Amino acid sequence: MTTRSTSPRAAPANRAARALERFIRHVLGEEVTIRPTRLIEDADWSWHVGLDSEATGIANDLWNGQAVAQERLARILWLGVLEFRETTRVLPRRPAAPSTWRWR
Structure with a gap:
């Protein structure tokens, strides 16, 4: 699903999301949706x-x-939510730091 908005700031954000989706598909062979x-x-x-x-x-x-100081937060240019289309490719949630997780 693709989220569209008429906001002037939404178009670049949506284009970045589509580009990242294509990059992940090309590099990892995984279909994802980024919002x-x-x-x-x-x-x-x-x-x-x-x-x-x-x-x-x-x-x-x-x-x-x-x-986190507001000055640091203001440096974030883009934020998105990624979802894998094939959820069986994702490990179940665990109470561990993200850096300890591994791909299947």
Whole structure:
């Protein structure tokens, strides 16, 4: 499913999502759907990927429940929710840090 919006900021966000979907399909052979979002709505979010070390650091701090200064949060350019179309390809949730998980 693709989410569309008429907001002027939505078009670049949607294009980034489609590009990442194509990249993941090309590199990993996995079909995913990515939905741009403005905030993390899932209190039990279980993993994240930063496209650079600063983004990874911010996401790690948030995931670990640490306070993150507004100035750092303002540096986030794009946030999206990724879902695998074939859920059997994803390991079940576990109470471990995302860095300890492995692909099947």
